[in-house]
Amino acid sequence: MKQTVGQILGKAGIRIPLILWSLAVLYPIFWMFLGSFKSNAEIYRNPWGFPETMNFQNYIDAWANYGIGTSVINSLIVTLVGTALTLVLAIPTSYAIERVNFRGSHLLFMLYVSAMMIPMVLGWIPLFFLLMDLNLLDNIFGLAIVYAVSQLPFTIFILTTFISTIPRSLEEAAAIDGMSPYGVLWKIITPLSMSGIITVTIMNAIQFWNEYFMALIFLQNSKNYTLALAIDFISNEAQYTNAWGTLFAGLVIATVPVIVLYAIFQRRITKGMAEGAIKG
Structure with a gap:
């Protein structure tokens, strides 16, 4: 027509x-x-034109001379540890809130939801002194713990929505067959919630990889810098050393993994968020 x-x-x-x-x-x-x-x-x-030759020296300088290589490893550790810790804490908590009948479960869920509305900046000073008392200040694992806790409300909110749609009859059948509550959680609930788990995992990983302000506050030694801090250091140096090509190379190194990750899992993220919204 x-x-x-x-x-x-x-x-x-x-x-x-x-x-x-x-x-x-x-x-x-x-x-x-x-x-x-x-x-x-x-x-x-010629700032807007194509390069005359493909010069890889900027990448070599950024990786070796400006510590981008070490920062990539630090960011990778923080991202992996923070993402894994978030899931380990959020999956059982979401299951308990949604499935275990106890007084105050609804109130607990509302507290987690309301925590999403509280600006993280309000907790930076108390967290600074807490990490100092625990000897976790200027420690990438301490930073990973802070990241994990900061994303718990969002992760629990999404996973609770998915768990609420799983038929209780599956859990009852598994319990009759002798499966423990932990077995029900990890062998039935977790696989059936995999779409939501993958969604929050990718979104949390991107958040941890790009985070700047908490890393700036809680990390002090340049050897512990994450990628965002290393790029900020190069940016400050570029003003005095004209290392603009090196800065661009560092930005490419930081940006490409996020773009590739999102491009690969874009459909999964969209599907997971849509399903969560409909199921909620």
Whole structure:
């Protein structure tokens, strides 16, 4: 069937702004990628053009001379430990809130939900002194614990929604067969909630990988810097040493894993969030 002029204009009115927005978002990333292969002279001479040669020296300098390599390892450790700890704490808590009948379960859930509304900045000073007392200040594992706790309310909120839709009859049948409550949790509830678990895992991992302010407050030794702090250091140095190509290279190293991760699991994230919204 032929489309009417109104339908064509309606589709164009939706698509054109989306295309313009996509170009506005993608162009700085593309420009950053090109700049990572330029020398300082090329950046000043032709900042918007293509590099004359593919110069990888900026990546070598960023990795070796500015500590990006060490920071990548630190960020990877913090992200993996923080994400795993969040799941270990959130999955049993979500199951207990949703399935175990105890006085105050609804109140506990509301406390977790309300904690999502509290700005994390209000807890930075108390956390600083708490980590100092526990000898976890300037420690990447201490930072991972803070990350995990900060994302618990969001993770519990999402997982509780998924667990609430699982039929109780499956748990009752497993209990009749002699399965323990822990077996029910890890062998029945967890696999059936895998869509929600994958969603919160990816979103938490991206959050931990990119986080800057808490790392800035709780980490002091440059050897413990995460990737965000290392890039901030390069940015400050670039103002005096003109290491703009090295800065662009560091930004590419930090950005590409997030883009690849989101591109691979984008459908899973969208599906998980949509299912959580519908089930909720």
